[in-house]
Amino acid sequence: MLHVSNLDVRYGEVQAVTSVDIEINLGEIVSITGANGAGKSSVLNAISGIHCPSGGEILFEGENITGLKPHAVVRKGIVQVPEGRQLFATLSVRENLLAGRHTNSGFVLNHNIPEQILSQFPVLRDRLDSLGSSLSGGQAQMLALARGLMNSPKLLLLDEPTLGLAPIAVSEVFKLISRLRDQGLTILLVEQNVRQALAISDRAYVLESGRTVMEGTGQALLNDDRLVQAYLGINQRQTVYT
Amino acid sequence: MLELRSVSKVFGELSALHQVDLWIPPGKVSGLIGPNGSGKTTLVNIITGIYAPDTGQVLFNGVDIVGSTADQITRFGVARTFQNIRVFSRMTVLENVLAALISLGDPSWRVLLGFTKCANDPRLNMALKALETVDLLNEAGVVAGELSLPLRRRLEIARAFVRDPELLLLDEPAGGMTPTETANVASLIRERIAPGRTCLVIEHKMDLISDVCQHLCVLNHGEKIAEGSPDTVLEQPQVIEAYLGRD
Numbered sequence: 001m002l003h004v005s006n007l008d009v010r011y012g013e014v015q016a017v018t019s020v021d022i023e024i025n026l027g028e029i030v031s032i033t034g035a036n037g038a039g040k041s042s043v044l045n046a047i048s049g050i051h052c053p054s055g056g057e058i059l060f061e062g063e064n065i066t067g068l069k070p071h072a073v074v075r076k077g078i079v080q081v082p083e084g085r086q087l088f089a090t091l092s093v094r095e096n097l098l099a100g101r102h103t104n105s106g107f108v109l110n111h112n113i114p115e116q117i118l119s120q121f122p123v124l125r126d127r128l129d130s131l132g133s134s135l136s137g138g139q140a141q142m143l144a145l146a147r148g149l150m151n152s153p154k155l156l157l158l159d160e161p162t163l164g165l166a167p168i169a170v171s172e173v174f175k176l177i178s179r180l181r182d183q184g185l186t187i188l189l190v191e192q193n194v195r196q197a198l199a200i201s202d203r204a205y206v207l208e209s210g211r212t213v214m215e216g217t218g219q220a221l222l223n224d225d226r227l228v229q230a231y232l233g234i235n236q237r238q239t240v241y242t
Numbered sequence: 243m244l245e246l247r248s249v250s251k252v253f254g255e256l257s258a259l260h261q262v263d264l265w266i267p268p269g270k271v272s273g274l275i276g277p278n279g280s281g282k283t284t285l286v287n288i289i290t291g292i293y294a295p296d297t298g299q300v301l302f303n304g305v306d307i308v309g310s311t312a313d314q315i316t317r318f319g320v321a322r323t324f325q326n327i328r329v330f331s332r333m334t335v336l337e338n339v340l341a342a343l344i345s346l347g348d349p350s351w352r353v354l355l356g357f358t359k360c361a362n363d364p365r366l367n368m369a370l371k372a373l374e375t376v377d378l379l380n381e382a383g384v385v386a387g388e389l390s391l392p393l394r395r396r397l398e399i400a401r402a403f404v405r406d407p408e409l410l411l412l413d414e415p416a417g418g419m420t421p422t423e424t425a426n427v428a429s430l431i432r433e434r435i436a437p438g439r440t441c442l443v444i445e446h447k448m449d450l451i452s453d454v455c456q457h458l459c460v461l462n463h464g465e466k467i468a469e470g471s472p473d474t475v476l477e478q479p480q481v482i483e484a485y486l487g488r489d
Contacts, residue, residue: 033420034420035390035392035420035422035423036390036391036392036418036419036420036423037390037391134256135279136277136278136279137278137279138277138278138279139278139279160418163417163418164278164325164414164417164418164446165278165446166275166276166277166278166446166485167446167448167485167486167487168277168484168485168486168487169277169278170446171487172487192418192419192420194420194421195421230422231420231421231422
């Protein structure tokens with residue numbers, strides 16, 4: 001479905017991503033993990049058109065989308081849910097959701113929120129007229145995810161969807177991501193909760209200093225000593241092996 | 243050391259804190275956990291004078307500090323870091339730490355403009371020592387905005403730590419970090435920041451809480467639902483129900 005080859009991303013003098021290849025098949029959850037600053041978000045931003053890559057090729061459903069503007073990438077069916085949620089604090093939940101309905105003309109004629117979205121996010125149904133800023137962290141993340149689904153994407157890019165969430169809310173987000181995959185959505189996930197991310201991922205890539213250093217199925221990586229030592233910490237290692 | 247008595251705070255129709263009693267034992271690391279929106283950051287904002295509580299007392303070393311301004315509370319010996327990192331991204335690492343020392347002694351703005359050139363100013367040594375404590379000495383001349391997230395968090399800790407506060411409040415010091423990066427922050431707090439100091443840590447990462455805290459308090463919907471040693475608190479059914487989940 002998505003085929004990224006030889007991707008380079010630069011910020012001025014800094015080479016953030018070097019020769020990264022990523023393959024995502026229809027209906028998969030694929031994770032990108034690695035330390036902070038490894039280049040994970042840069043890869044997502046290159047795919048979604050937020051940052052134009054300095055080299056390489058991005059093919060989506062066989063079509064070259066390298067360097068397309070973000071709105072054009074959205075029209076192809078790729079939606080990114082950004083790190084830190086980036087909600088419109090002074091708009092209502094309903095208005096935030098409608099902002100995610102991107103049309104070619106720019107006009108939103110239908111102000112109804114699809115039942116399919118509301119049934120997926122019952123917490124938002126009760127808060128449609130509340131301000132974005134009044135939501136708790138967990139609710140705000142659900143709104144960011146729901147907004148990302150308003151345009152019926154084929155591929156969803158999730159950047160740190162559990163950032164700053166309480167453990168119980170983290171579990172809810174991971175359950176939701178699995179459910180979305182079961183419903184046929186394809187997902188590329190960047191997460192700092194490495195263990196939980198790998199547990200729900202079909203496959204994963206590990207980045208280090210902008211390069212791919214490991215790849216494999218989520219389960220294989222969870223059991224890989226190098227990954228456990230580098231990213232899961234000692235406590236997690238015990239958890240993994242007991 | 244720090245005691246909150248029946249502290250309440252309402253924002254519009256939302257009761258953010260409701261008659262919270264809290265005792266932070268001196269010389270130990272206490273943890274404050276709770277679901278998103280349970281009132282943790284509001285509580286830190288009340289302790290540091292950003293908000294005044296509607297009712298209740300905040301006793302720091304026996305003195306009620308309600309009504310004191312944030313800068314006065316800093317002078318009493320309370321410092322904090324922020325959940326959303328608030329370093330000055332266009333200033334260097336060293337300048338960020340020096341900024342916390344401006345009001346120490348000579349309050350003039352000339353200090354900020356000139357004192358980094360003055361090798362004899364004790365504040366320069368204080369800043370360098372704080373950077374050494376958090377292992378950022380080699381980055382002293384780097385512009386803060388270019389640091390990775392874990393290093394920016396370290397810089398925030400150095401800036402709060404530089405005045406040797408009696409009470410240090412750390413708001414999600416491992417936010418956005420991988421498990422290994424979280425373990426590094428935990429050892430920094432345990433080995434270098436906490437000794438000889440009272441700390442209150444807000445964090446969602448239970449690895450860090452279990453690693454560094456000797457005392458733990460849980461908020462839910464603005465009310466305290468549990469308090470005690472981490473081992474006992476984390477097993478209480480109401481904490482599992484409201485915060486940890488059953489998985």
